[in-house]
Amino acid sequence: MxxxxxxxxxxxxIIDPDAYRGFVHADWTWDTIQEHxxxxxxxxxxxxxxxxxxxxxxxxxxxxxxxASGFRxxxxxxxxxxxxLLLTNYESLTMAAQFPDVTLPEAHERGQVLSVSxxxxxxxxxxxxxxxxxxxxxxxxxxxxxxxRATSSREIWSEIPWSAA
Numbered sequence: 290m291x292x293x294x295x296x297x298x299x300x301x302x303i304i305d306p307d308a309y310r311g312f313v314h315a316d317w318t319w320d321t322i323q324e325h326x327x328x329x330x331x332x333x334x335x336x337x338x339x340x341x342x343x344x345x346x347x348x349x350x351x352x353x354x355x356x357a358s359g360f361r362x363x364x365x366x367x368x369x370x371x372x373x374l375l376l377t378n379y380e381s382l383t384m385a386a387q388f389p390d391v392t393l394p395e396a397h398e399r400g401q402v403l404s405v406s407x408x409x410x411x412x413x414x415x416x417x418x419x420x421x422x423x424x425x426x427x428x429x430x431x432x433x434x435x436x437x438r439a440t441s442s443r444e445i446w447s448e449i450p451w452s453a454a
Contacts, residue, residue, distance in 0.1 A: 290349070290350040290351075290403075291347060291348070291349055291430070292348045292349075293345060293346070293347055293348070294345075294346050294348055294376050294377070294378055295346075295378060295380070296340055296343055296344055296346055297379075298378070298379040299339055299342060299343055300338065300339055300378065300379035300452070301338060301340055301346065301348075301377075301378055301379075302335060302336060302337040302338075302377050302378065302379070303336045303367055303375065303376055303377070303434070304329075304334060304336075304367075304374070304375050304382075304393060305333070305335075305367060305368050305369055305371075305373070305374060306373055306374075306375045306392075306393050306394055306402070307371040307373060308332070308334045309329055309335055309393065311385030311386060311391065311392070311393055312385060312387075312388070312389045312391075313325045313386040313387070314386075314387075315388070317386050317387060322382075322383065322386055323449070326382075326449065327446075327447060327448070330445060330446045331445050331447075333367055333368040333409065334368065335367070336365045336367050336412055336414070337379070337382070337449050338363060338414060338450040338452070339450065339451035339452035339453065340416070340451070341416070341419070341420030342420040342421070344420070344426075344431070346431045346432055347428075347429060347430050348376060348433075348434060349432070350376075350403065350433075350434045350436065351434070351435045351436070352435075352436055352437065353435070353437070354435055354437060355433060355435055357433045357435075358415065359415045359416055359417035359418065360417060360418050360420075361415075361451065362413060362414060362415040362416070363414050363450045364411055364414070364443060365411075365412055365443060365444075365445075365446050366409055366410065366411055366412070366439055366442060367410055368408070368409050369405045369406070369407055369408060369409075369410060370407060371407060372404060372405055372406055372407045373402050373403065373404060373405070374403045374405055374410075375398060375401060375402050375403075376398075376401040376402075376403070376434075377394070377398060377401065381393060381394075381398060406438075408439075409438070409439040409442070410438060411437050411439045411443055412434060412435065412436050413434070413435040413437075414433075414435075415433040415434075416431065416432055416451075417430060417431060418431070
């Protein structure tokens with residue numbers, strides 16, 4: 290399954306839209322949004338990572354393990370409480386963080402919702418090339434997301450992978 294997701298801030302994410310608590314405060318700060326992200330990652334409602342650059346990313350989603358390798362990879366666990374996962378970006382997360390009436394998925398993201406069986410998933414995220422190499426502009430797929438049913442609980446992310454901040 291191939292998806293295109295915009296990224297105007299250098300971050301992509303996957304959330305459980307039925308459990309993710311989006312609103313933080315109308316005047317959130319970088320510190321408060323990071324603490325919010327850490328809490329949501331701890332609760333397995335969010336996986337967020339740095340992409341290395343702003344881009345319109347092509348994402349191939351697989352529900353089976355692949356042998357894909359790339360520039361870098363990371364694995365995290367996420368729960369699909371009602372059988373949905375949303376491929377999203379920092380911009381949508383911050384809109385929901387600032388405005389209590391913004392719910393995810395936003396209208397323009399409804400095509401980025403994955404239907405899965407409810408439960409815990411391991412998500413292996415592979416960024417295929419170095420974002421500084423120029424290759425992301427030429428390749429048909431930028432990221433591979435492998436979603437497989439979790440057989441055990443993975444380490445919980447306490448920081449945003451691949452983030453310079």
